[in-house]
Amino acid sequence: MQGMSVNDELTVMLVESDLGGGIDGASYGGSQLLNLLERDVVIDNIVSSKALCKSSSETPFAHFLEQINTCLQEVSDNTRDLLLKHSDKKPLLFSGDHSTAAGTISGIKQAYPEHRIGASIRKING
Numbered sequence: 001m002q003g004m005s006v007n008d009e010l011t012v013m014l015v016e017s018d019l020g021g022g023i024d025g026a027s028y029g030g031s032q033l034l035n036l037l038e039r040d041v042v043i044d045n046i047v048s049s050k051a052l053c054k055s056s057s058e059t060p061f062a063h064f065l066e067q068i069n070t071c072l073q074e075v076s077d078n079t080r081d082l083l084l085k086h087s088d089k090k091p092l093l094f095s096g097d098h099s100t101a102a103g104t105i106s107g108i109k110q111a112y113p114e115h116r117i118g119a120s121i122r123k124i125n126g
Contacts, residue, residue, distance in 0.1 A: 011086035013078060013093045017049035017071050019064045020099025029096020044082060047074050047100075072103035079107025 014034070018027040027049070034043070049071040059065065083091055093104055101121050108117050 009090060010092045011044045011082055011089040013047065013082055013091070014043050015047045015049075015071075015075055015093065015095035015097065015100045015103075017047070017095065017097040017100055019049050019068045019071055020097045027096055030094030032096075033094055044086065047071070047078050049074075068099055072100065072106070075100050075103030076106035076110065079104050080110040083108065083111035 012034075014030045016027040016030065018024055049067065079091070079093070091108075093100075095101075095104075098121070101119065105117065105119050108119075
């Protein structure tokens, strides 16, 4: 990307959610990674689940299902809209919560329903 801004080639979305994580704090993972890049990266869209109230769950092992579903729908819709708006750029999504991958994949499929899609999900924490 020599001679070009990162945002000339990429459209960046940040998801701030830790609903699917085992501990609070995963929502900061994406922004911390962007800080480590030490480059001026313009974030085109931010999806945050911080306003969703974490209520108790009736299932012993799957917590916050309603809130996760709401967040995934928002991630899906925003991913679709970002892809359609910036079709000339490569999408890059940063999130600290692994559960948001389903929303991302759903949004890609909504934007390109006739295409086969694949995803590369990287876990960078210890």
